[in-house]
Amino acid sequence: MCKKLNPNMFKMMPRLLQSLFLLSWGLAAITAAHAGLVSPAGYEQNRSALLNAEEELMTGGHLFLNTQEAKANDIFMKYKREELSQGFQNAEQNTASLHFFKAKELIDRSSVFKFLQQMPKGAQLHLHNSAAVSSKWVVQHLSYMPGMLRCANAAGVSILSFRRMPKKHGCFTQYVAVANERRSYSDPMLYDQYFERLINLYTPMPELEYLQVWNKFQDMFDTIGDVLNYRPAFRAFHWQLLEEMYNDNIMYLELRMGLKKELYDEYGHTYPMDQAIRELIAIEERFKRLHPDFLGMKIISTTYRGASLESMQRNIQFYRELHEAFPNFVVGFDLVGQEDLGKSLYSFLPALQELPHTARLFLHAGETNQFGTSTDLNILDALLLNTTRIGHGYALAKHPVLLNAVKARDIAVELSPISNQVLSLVWDMRNHPGAQYLAMNIPLVVGSDDPGFWNAKGISYDFYYTIMSLAPNNAGLRVLKTLVWNSVRYSLLQEAEKSRAYDLLEKQWSSFINRVVAGDTEI
Structure with a gap:
């Protein structure tokens, strides 16, 4: 007969021991039932015990709500x-x-x-800065800033910029002023709808339109990227980012962003590559003064996973310099881009092992439907590299040994x-x-x-x-x-x-x- 679980005894166990206890406890109930050792009353008791075991094992299962929480x-x-x-x-x-x-x-x-x-x-721990702010705000504010230009690259993807000489930044066609394009429309709202589609994947028929959604998704980073290097847009955008998170009752965030970019201004001046970090710190401090219950943000530096090993090593060296200069602000490192088309973590081991010992890894790993490939095995290398958290971990369910390791080592999966x-x-x-x-x-x-x-x-x-x-x-x-x-x-x-x-x-x-x-x- 399966005894009733004692909640107080259970709470005193370590988390891994709790899981093993519940598993063995449930198996004992099933084994007893299979052996024909239970009466109808005992069957119901075992049935209830198994359901309770599953509930206790589940996320939140060990948590007891107080009276007010129970009412809520x-x-x-x-x-x-x-x-x-x-x-x-x-x-x-x-x-x-x-x-x-x-x-x-x-x-x-x-x-x-x-x-x-x-x-x-609480905290927002998986967020990419370029795509963190609502597209409607970008249209209503950034696209109305004086001086925005638009062109198309060789693949036909729109590139936006505020540069005086933007031809060096991926353009294949001539630049046109966004303000002039908007005026050429019979209704500015129609132009704004068109503009928003440049940076928003929404479609009423996703099952038909996006057979290759990653292509469109990655194109949008190219579309908006140089706009966010424009110093006035950078400041306005990241202030709005904090506003949108704060308004959604988030008190703190860890923001992933590429840092190896120069900011530029309306006069054509460019700034050292650490200027973006100084700008973010100033924005954060001003925001916290206005919102004392907001705890701030930290930055996880990202680099493209399709880069060469030499380029990755240079990016890691740049991260090392920023981390040493801003040790409690630039706190981690990650690789971004479509995993299925990018290079594996294993291929970057010589570079990743050069990270300073104070750096933390927050690795995207297993963001794939593949099974038994270098892509889903990124989870294995993320664990061997001692990642602090795992980004997505979608394929983790297919790897029971790695799944148990994640649980035993208490490594959070960013869902x-x-x-x-x-x-x-x-x-x-x-x-x-x-x-x-x-x-x-x-x-x-x-x-x-x-x-x-x-x-x-x-x-x-x-x-x-x-x-x-x-x-x-x-x-x-x-x-x-x-x-x-x-x-x-x-x-x-x-x-x-x-x-x-x-x-x-x-x-x-x-x-x-x-x-x-x-x-x-x-x-």
Whole structure:
């Protein structure tokens, strides 16, 4: 007979021992039932024990809600069950299974989503700066800045710039002034819609239009890249980035960005390559003065994974210099670009092993549907290189030894479900391997990757799919709270910073819970 689990005894066990205990406990119940040793009453007891074992093993399963949290959870679960029930009855409104481009209008009206928008979400740990700001803001502000020019490169991709002599930056055609193009349209709003499509993947028919979505996706970085090196645009854009994250109840972020670029101004002057870091520090300090409950940001330097070994070594040397100059601001290193077409981590070992011992790796690894290739084996090399977190880790579910290593070593996987869907790894989000990771209590944090490129803001949309599609139907506040606290736990905040973050998060969370229970939230 399978005994009832003692919660107090269970909480005292280390995390890995908890998992092994629950697994053996559940297997004992199944073995007893298979041997025909149970009565009808015993069968029900074993059945309940197995269900409890799975729930205890799941992300958030070990967390106990206080009285107020339990009341807020009841309210949240009412919203969730209503939306799931509606989706079950009408496939066209089943947001949990729909592509984000088809579901977004429904999600925007969702009570679950409005709850999540107002929920404190801790830290944003997987975000690329060039695609972090909403495309509508870019159109309404940056495209109206005086002096913006547009051309096309040899592949027909639009390139935007504010340079006086932009011909050196990838142009094949003559530059034209964006302001003149807009005036040539009968309706400026039509031009703005056209312009937004240059930096937004949205389409009402993603299943037809984006058979090669990565090509369009990477083209958009080329389109917007030189605009963001223009000093006035750089400042405005990154201020807006902080605004959008803060307005989505994010208190801290770790921002991935390429740093080996010169800023330039309206007079044609260029600045040393460390100027971008100095600008970001000034923006961060000014933002924190206006928002004392925002804890700031740190930078993870990125470089293209298609580079040569020699180029990678030069980029790492440049990162080393910035890390030494700004040790608590430029904190990590990563490789970016489509993994399937890029070079493997293994091929860059001579360069990656030259990183300073104080540097941290935050490696994209396993962002692929491939199995048994150099791409999914990037996860293996990421672990051998002692990565601090794993970006995406989509293929991790296919490698049980590596999966167990991730759990045993307490390495967080940065989950970005909408990115994986938009970039064609998964269609129905309920089939995302993140569901397995949640079920097995793999260390997880939620990130939004490139929200500006697919008509999103902040991180709430990714939280929506995590709780509605990846988590079981009966999962609520325990999963959400664990993911929020994980975002601080697995951040690179220093101990004093982390202590302050937990204190602030606890206050924000308690205030939010009390407002939900009192009915003071806008849902």
